[in-house]
Amino acid sequence: KVKERGRNGMQMFRSEMADEARDKLGRIEELRRAIELEEFVVYYQPQTSVATGRITSVEALVRWQHPYHGLLAPDRFIPLAEETGLIVAIGEIVLRKACRQAMEWQRRGLPLRVAVNVSARQFLEATLVDQVASVLADTGLSAEWLELEITESLIMQDAKRAVERMHELKVLGMSLSIDDFGTGYSSLSTLKNFPISRLKIDRSFIREIPHDTSDMAITSAIVSLGRILGLEIVAEGVETNEQAEFLAQSGCDIFQGYLISRPLHAAGLDALFAAHSSSTLHAPYGHPISR
Numbered sequence: 001k002v003k004e005r006g007r008n009g010m011q012m013f014r015s016e017m018a019d020e021a022r023d024k025l026g027r028i029e030e031l032r033r034a035i036e037l038e039e040f041v042v043y044y045q046p047q048t049s050v051a052t053g054r055i056t057s058v059e060a061l062v063r064w065q066h067p068y069h070g071l072l073a074p075d076r077f078i079p080l081a082e083e084t085g086l087i088v089a090i091g092e093i094v095l096r097k098a099c100r101q102a103m104e105w106q107r108r109g110l111p112l113r114v115a116v117n118v119s120a121r122q123f124l125e126a127t128l129v130d131q132v133a134s135v136l137a138d139t140g141l142s143a144e145w146l147e148l149e150i151t152e153s154l155i156m157q158d159a160k161r162a163v164e165r166m167h168e169l170k171v172l173g174m175s176l177s178i179d180d181f182g183t184g185y186s187s188l189s190t191l192k193n194f195p196i197s198r199l200k201i202d203r204s205f206i207r208e209i210p211h212d213t214s215d216m217a218i219t220s221a222i223v224s225l226g227r228i229l230g231l232e233i234v235a236e237g238v239e240t241n242e243q244a245e246f247l248a249q250s251g252c253d254i255f256q257g258y259l260i261s262r263p264l265h266a267a268g269l270d271a272l273f274a275a276h277s278s279s280t281l282h283a284p285y286g287h288p289i290s291r
């Protein structure tokens with residue numbers, strides 16, 4: 001009896017595994033097809049200068065316009081794309097679209113830097129530098145308008161190799177930033193060797209401001225650290241005026257978050273551009289204009 005149940009149990013386990021494997025293969029197939037059909041769309045979230053209130057840049061954030069499931073957020077497909085290596089192709093699509101869009105904005109007199117996320121798999125791929133160079137060449141975008149975001153945890157997986165890769169990218173003339181900063185345990189000594197322009201404070205530290213005093217202390221410390229290293233500090237996930245006020249007083253340079261805007265498709269940003277470019281030079285959160 002026990003033996004029988006054991007065997008049935010094992011069979012059930014096997015068939016569940018087979019279901020799961022089939023399901024996964026199906027999802028990989030779908031993702032492949034999505035790449036072929038370019039079902040990915042890029043949303044843009046503005047970043048504003050704390051000093052002037054103006055939009056200085058946007059972050060490109062991918063979505064999958066799925067034929068049945070609608071618009072899918074990156075956490076629904078990036079992990080599988082990363083696991084299978086399909087992220088390299090998706091990353092190129094996003095980069096190309098973002099650079100093309102930045103060119104389009106420039107043509108319309110909107111000089112905006114565009115920040116594009118680079119995943120671990122993409123970053124370590126030997127072809128990354130060539131890929132970026134050819135997208136810049138094809139779209140005609142000058143590299144100074146491109147920023148690549150690399151997460152702190154990715155860099156810390158192999159800091160030495162990451163720094164080498166960063167230097168290769170820097171040669172092309174773009175800027176680099178560290179995303180989700182504060183969660184990846186980089187040390188002061190490694191950080192000073194990174195050829196980066198910006199630190200993006202992870203949203204998890206911003207979320208509980210002004211209620212969590214240790215998060216506030218950590219945030220201030222990151223800002224001071226960035227200052228010492230001559231970096232610009234971006235606060236991600238700014239949702240409330242209280243957070244904005246605290247972050248401005250701490251010395252943050254750039255805000256990104258729902259307080260300013262959710263990520264939008266390019267056309268959706270036009271109204272926001274109009275509002276922000278007509279704004280006079282004032283410091284909306286009491287941050288001195290000159291640093």
Ligand code: C2E
Binds near residue numbers: 060094149237238
């Ligand atoms: P991330 O690069 O840290 O991007 C910021 C995420 O925070 C975005 O989520 C954005 O919509 C969200 N966010 C911004 N402001 C707020 C706020 O005030 N409140 C809240 N609750 N959330 C806010 P999204 O678009 O879902 O992207 C999630 C992650 O997916 C990104 O985190 C990034 O790691 C990854 N990702 C997005 N696009 C790409 C891409 O093209 N390539 C790669 N490799 N990864 C991407």
Ligand code: MG
Binds near residue numbers: 059117149179
């Ligand atoms: Mg990012």
Ligand code: MG
Binds near residue numbers: 180200236
């Ligand atoms: Mg982030």
Ligand code: MG
Binds near residue numbers: 180
């Ligand atoms: Mg993140």
